[in-house]
Amino acid sequence: MNKIVCLVGLFISVVTLPALADTHCKGKVTYLAIGRGGTVLVSGPGGLPSVYICNVQHKTNNVEVESCKAMYSTLLAAKSQDKVVNITFLPNIDSCSSLKSWSVAKNINWVFAS
Numbered sequence: 001m002n003k004i005v006c007l008v009g010l011f012i013s014v015v016t017l018p019a020l021a022d023t024h025c026k027g028k029v030t031y032l033a034i035g036r037g038g039t040v041l042v043s044g045p046g047g048l049p050s051v052y053i054c055n056v057q058h059k060t061n062n063v064e065v066e067s068c069k070a071m072y073s074t075l076l077a078a079k080s081q082d083k084v085v086n087i088t089f090l091p092n093i094d095s096c097s098s099l100k101s102w103s104v105a106k107n108i109n110w111v112f113a114s
Contacts, residue, residue: 006024022088022109025096029079041070045087046096051105053087063102071111078113086114 025046030058033041043050054061054068063071078085087096092108099105 019094022090023092023096024089026083026084026114028082029075029087032075032079034072040068040075042075042087045085047097048096048105049088049101051099051101051103053105053111054106061106061108063108071108074111074113084114085111087111 023025024042025048027045027047029042030044030097031042031050035041035058038055039052039060040056041050041052045107052061054063054071056068056072057066059065060068075085077083087108089090089105093099094106
């Protein structure tokens, strides 16, 4: 019985550790834009400068079109309702504010409202 409990505990820690390893940029969206070419630009959460995250017309930054549309929708809803969002990066970045303004935010992983 102890072996089963240990194995279950090990499995849970292996499955959940990657999610904990993400860098979380959490806060309110201060700026959100979408260009005529479909590129999504966001700033605010966790000190995130204005960065490009994806494109709603073609796969960019390793983000599929449908995922980008969902990310944009989540960010737009949060912005319009003055809600907090969480943008995560994996592999980790040094800090949310360390990204260069007006650049592509590489390794974006999740966008969710909290």
